[in-house]
Each structure stands twice: as structure tokens, then as C-alpha cells.
Amino acid sequence: MVSVNVSAMKETNAPRSALASANACGKIVLFGEHAVVYGRPALAAPVKVVQATATVDRGQMGQGLWFEAAGLGKRSKLMDAPADDPLAAAVRLTMSHLNLTAMPDWLVTISSTIPIASGLGSGAAVSTALIRALAEAAGRDVTLAEVSALVFEVEKLYHGTPSGIDNTVVAFERTVYFIKGQEPQFLTIERSPTFIVADTGVASLTKIVVDEVRRGWLREPDRYKWLFDRIAQVVTAARAALVQGDEGGLGSLMNENHELLHQLGVSSGVLERLRNVALAAGARGAKLSGAGKGGNLLALVASGDEERVAVALRAAGAKNIIVTQVA
Numbered sequence: 001m002v003s004v005n006v007s008a009m010k011e012t013n014a015p016r017s018a019l020a021s022a023n024a025c026g027k028i029v030l031f032g033e034h035a036v037v038y039g040r041p042a043l044a045a046p047v048k049v050v051q052a053t054a055t056v057d058r059g060q061m062g063q064g065l066w067f068e069a070a071g072l073g074k075r076s077k078l079m080d081a082p083a084d085d086p087l088a089a090a091v092r093l094t095m096s097h098l099n100l101t102a103m104p105d106w107l108v109t110i111s112s113t114i115p116i117a118s119g120l121g122s123g124a125a126v127s128t129a130l131i132r133a134l135a136e137a138a139g140r141d142v143t144l145a146e147v148s149a150l151v152f153e154v155e156k157l158y159h160g161t162p163s164g165i166d167n168t169v170v171a172f173e174r175t176v177y178f179i180k181g182q183e184p185q186f187l188t189i190e191r192s193p194t195f196i197v198a199d200t201g202v203a204s205l206t207k208i209v210v211d212e213v214r215r216g217w218l219r220e221p222d223r224y225k226w227l228f229d230r231i232a233q234v235v236t237a238a239r240a241a242l243v244q245g246d247e248g249g250l251g252s253l254m255n256e257n258h259e260l261l262h263q264l265g266v267s268s269g270v271l272e273r274l275r276n277v278a279l280a281a282g283a284r285g286a287k288l289s290g291a292g293k294g295g296n297l298l299a300l301v302a303s304g305d306e307e308r309v310a311v312a313l314r315a316a317g318a319k320n321i322i323v324t325q326v327a
């Protein structure tokens with residue numbers, strides 16, 4: 001069996017008398033990253049074997065709201081946290097959304113098994129878990145769309161100019177065909193393909209890579225437009241292949257998408273090396289996933305080939321391997 005071993009943030013023990021506790025999953029971008037920021041379509045799926053958890057417990061009387069994320073080395077009183085702190089922003093936005101004017105004496109504890117800055121949507125998952133737990137502690141219902149919209153606001157602090165795909169897939173926990181500014185289209189997939197997510201171990205901040213692409217686009221608008229349009233064509237074909245269960249087609253389209261991302265300048269030496277290893281070990285297709293320049297490689301594997309490809313990737317230096325099915 002391939003083991004799932006991710007530990008970016010250390011688990012903290014949820015207080016036994018918690019008022020509320022909520023989880024949120026990670027995500028992978030299957031096709032269309034970066035181009036999606038420029039209005040082209042993209043496909044993304046939830047990854048449920050990794051989770052962020054937020055727990056709300058009663059804090060000390062008169063102390064207001066504190067939040068603690070041991071894995072991030074954070075413990076702060078909400079009132080003292082800077083405006084651009086994403087955890088504090090998620091809490092403030094949620095309190096304001098729920099019209100909670102009096103600050104409750106709560107201790108909010110956050111933990112996660114999702115590696116940070118690896119393209120698995122750790123930021124969106126932490127915000128989603130936090131918002132769900134706060135709403136539950138306040139005895140209020142929030143819709144999935146409300147959660148997604150709140151997470152999107154927080155994502156702007158992580159990303160700068162997010163497309164909205166991360167908050168959508170994490171809040172709704174469904175495979176999505178996404179175009180910025182449009183209603184998400186959730187997909188029903190008959191045969192679930194298996195993917196290996198291999199962590200390069202190289203942390204890469206989405207905001208920085210997205211900014212680099214923007215500078216390239218401003219420098220060479222025609223070339224970037226051509227690349228984004230080509231990626232859009234790949235995504236359209238990939239949507240059909242995914243829904244129809246055409247794994248051969250899906251693999252070729254992953255390779256094509258990766259080549260276009262390489263031309264966008266968001267691949268890296270480690271990603272290229274791991275990709276070659278995955279393909280040589282029998283993966284049907286492989287591409288970077290998320291912002292790139294590090295983070296994760298995504299490989300499509302035929303049933304029964306998981307172990308062989310995972311072992312080869314580990315031997316080539318992948319730091320963690322996750323096996324996930326897109327359903």
C-alpha cells in the first residue's frame with residue numbers, strides 16, 4: 001500500500017468540551033491553472049485524504065476571541081492580529097457576515113494535514129474549516145456558496161488576484177468546471193480516475209508565481225493570450241474525457257497542458273524530473289498542479305499501477321505521495 005504521509009502543520013488536540021468543530025478538504029487543479037485567472041476555464045477536484053480542522057472552545061471570560069495554529073507557530077488575540085493576517089481576516093469576515101457584534105470569549109484552534117504552499121489549497125481549507133466552525137459555534141447556518149464567497153475574500157490575502165477556483169472546490173467539495181465570475185458547473189463522473197499527487201518538497205507561494213505570470217503577460221500579451229487560449233482548448237477536451245472516463249485521452253491532455261505551463265515559465269527542474277520519472281514508470285499522463293515552480297506533480301495512473309509509480313517517485317525524491325480518486 002502507498003502510505004499517505006503529510007504533516008505540514010502539527011495536529012493539536014481538540015478540547016473535549018468544544019462548542020464546535022469543522023473540517024475542510026484539500027484540492028487539486030486538474031487542468032487550466034493560471035489561464036483561469038485570465039477568464040479561461042479550469043477543472044479542479046477535492047482531495048479528501050488531507051484535511052484542515054478548526055475547533056471552537058470556550059475561552060477565558062473577558063478575554064475575547066483567541067486563535068491558535070500550533071503548526072504555524074501562531075497564537076494571537078483577534079484584536080491584536082494585523083489586518084492582513086489571513087486567519088484573523090477569516091474570523092473577522094465571518095463575525096461580520098453573521099452580524100456578531102459582541103466578541104465572544106472563544107478559543108479557536110486550527111490544525112491541518114495539508115502541506116502549505118504545495119498547491120493543495122491549504123489556505124482555502126483552513127479558512128473553510130474556520131468559517132464552518134465559527135458559524136456552528138454561533139448556532140448559525142451558512143450555505144456552501146456563502147462559505148465559498150467568504151473564503152474568496154480571504155484568498156485575496158494569500159493570492160492577490162485569485163480566480164476563485166480554490167475556494168469553490170474546497171467549500172463545495174465537488175469536482176468543478178470553473179470559469180471566473182460564472183456559476184461553477186459541478187461534474188458527475190462515471191468512472192473515477194486515480195491520481196498520484198507527488199510533493200516536490202519545494203514550497204511555492206501562489207501569489208508570487210501568479211505575479212510572475214502577470215508580468216510575463218504584460219510584457220508579451222500576444223504570446224500569453226495564445227498560450228491561455230490553447231490551455232482553454234485542452235480544458236474543454238479534458239472535461240469531456242473526464243466525464244466519459246477516457247483515461248487515455250485524459251493522460252495525453254495532461255501532458256499537453258503541462259507543456260503549455262512549461263512554456264508559461266511555471267515549471268521547474270524538480271517538476272520536470274519527477275514528471276519524467278512518473279511517465280517512465282507508466283503514468284498515463286503527468287503535469288504540475290496549482291501555481292507550479294515547486295508544489296505538486298499530478299500523475300494519472302491506471303488501476304494497479306499506483307504502487308509502481310509511487311515507489312519510483314519516492315525514489316526520485318518526492319517528499320510525500322497522496323493517492324486520490326476524482327469522483
Ligand code: MEV
Nearest residue numbers: 033034162163164290291
Ligand atoms: C491555484 O490553485 C491556481 C492558480 O490558477 C491561481 C488561481 O486560480 O487563483 C495558479
